[in-house]
Amino acid sequence: MVFVFWQNIISIHQKSFLEALALQPGVDKVLLAVEHELTPVRKSMGWDAPELEGVEVVISPDKTKIEQIVKLYAGAVHVMGGIRIGSMITAAFDQCVRYKCRIGIMSEQYNDAGYKGLLRGMKYRYFRLKYARHISFILAIGKRGADHNRAMGYRPRIVFPWAYFITVQKTVAVPASLPVTRMMYAGRLEEAKGIFRFVSELCASGNRNFQLGIFGSGPDETKIKAVLAENGLSENVTFTSFIKYAELLEQYKHYDWVVLPSTQKDGWGVVVSEGLLNGLKAICSNKCGVSWVIKDGFNGIAFDWAENGGCSRAISRMLRGDKFASQQQISSWAEETISGKAGAAYFMQVISSVFSNAEPPVAPWLR
Numbered sequence: 001m002v003f004v005f006w007q008n009i010i011s012i013h014q015k016s017f018l019e020a021l022a023l024q025p026g027v028d029k030v031l032l033a034v035e036h037e038l039t040p041v042r043k044s045m046g047w048d049a050p051e052l053e054g055v056e057v058v059i060s061p062d063k064t065k066i067e068q069i070v071k072l073y074a075g076a077v078h079v080m081g082g083i084r085i086g087s088m089i090t091a092a093f094d095q096c097v098r099y100k101c102r103i104g105i106m107s108e109q110y111n112d113a114g115y116k117g118l119l120r121g122m123k124y125r126y127f128r129l130k131y132a133r134h135i136s137f138i139l140a141i142g143k144r145g146a147d148h149n150r151a152m153g154y155r156p157r158i159v160f161p162w163a164y165f166i167t168v169q170k171t172v173a174v175p176a177s178l179p180v181t182r183m184m185y186a187g188r189l190e191e192a193k194g195i196f197r198f199v200s201e202l203c204a205s206g207n208r209n210f211q212l213g214i215f216g217s218g219p220d221e222t223k224i225k226a227v228l229a230e231n232g233l234s235e236n237v238t239f240t241s242f243i244k245y246a247e248l249l250e251q252y253k254h255y256d257w258v259v260l261p262s263t264q265k266d267g268w269g270v271v272v273s274e275g276l277l278n279g280l281k282a283i284c285s286n287k288c289g290v291s292w293v294i295k296d297g298f299n300g301i302a303f304d305w306a307e308n309g310g311c312s313r314a315i316s317r318m319l320r321g322d323k324f325a326s327q328q329q330i331s332s333w334a335e336e337t338i339s340g341k342a343g344a345a346y347f348m349q350v351i352s353s354v355f356s357n358a359e360p361p362v363a364p365w366l367r
Helices: 012-022 040-044 063-072 087-098 114-134 143-151 195-204 221-230 245-254 270-277 289-293 310-319 327-337 340-356
Strands: 002-007 029-034 056-059 077-080 102-108 135-141 159-162 181-186 210-215 237-240 257-260 281-285 300-303
Touching: 002 012, 002 087, 012 029, 012 340, 029 063, 029 087, 063 087, 077 087, 087 102, 087 114, 114 135, 135 143, 135 340, 143 159, 143 289, 181 245, 181 270, 181 310, 195 210, 195 221, 195 310, 210 245, 221 237, 245 270, 257 270, 270 281, 270 289, 270 327, 281 289, 281 310, 300 310, 327 340
Parallel strands: 002 029, 002 077, 029 056, 077 102, 102 135, 135 159, 181 210, 181 257, 210 237, 257 281, 281 300
Antiparallel strands: none
16 A cells, blocks of 8 residues: 655654554555645754655655646545645645545644634534545544544544654663652743743642753743742753754653643644653643543643643642552553554554444554
């Protein structure tokens, strides 16, 4: 079989899955077409465009090249990174419809907040009415993504829970020099990521027995430092601006918990996946798609900002050392459920279900 993926950029979050898919039995070719090699935002966050082993990559194809690819691989399965998002994916989608290709959609939840969210919902319902007959399956990233697609009227049998399946080189944990809870956060320091609110709750806990490493920058950095100073906790938190991705992966060995307290829509949250694969526990809000893989009492805690005291209770459980699975147990579980290899095997089960009438598979983390 041949699989053609149409995406916005060459993403480090797709690398492991695509490479593992290329090695699956029965897969003859995996081709990735992207509109941009990388975006300026990702470059500013320390990303480099990754090399993909065993995957053919086409960068910034024009309309003629797009039609050539679709025509050449008309019998392939084409997976779009959304429905009519960006000029390249829109052109590819239209050509795939024209050539009657088998089409799948891989997409995150949309932001349904406020009147703009209402308008987005109307737009995607219109897309469902117009294009559903051309779509064979949907890989819905995060629980809210799956819920959104079902609510829009897509047949439940073609909506499959999906994740960003990644593989990271394991690091050897560095034991703590002091008996403290060690946490890390990596990402933008901004309202949507909720890190200021989380640090404020951390300060209000009254527990000083923690260390927090923050990797990133953004408009909330000044007020985060101010609230720490007001509470005499500046020494408990270190700040490092965005670093190269490979360097970031080396940091996990120094921590016990990974933090992602987003207050607004967060499609997945790969930093949590990276932490879990390294055996860290996770504390994150249910705004993050990755909260779907958090099993309370096993690999972390998911909380709801809308629930009064939800975050503070989660912090209290973390800081008082409630019992969770071991680092090895968490890492092994993550390898079996959210790694690139696990995602590739699950994808092939999806394909068998859709095109060979096999039993619909259960997402690895829900088994």
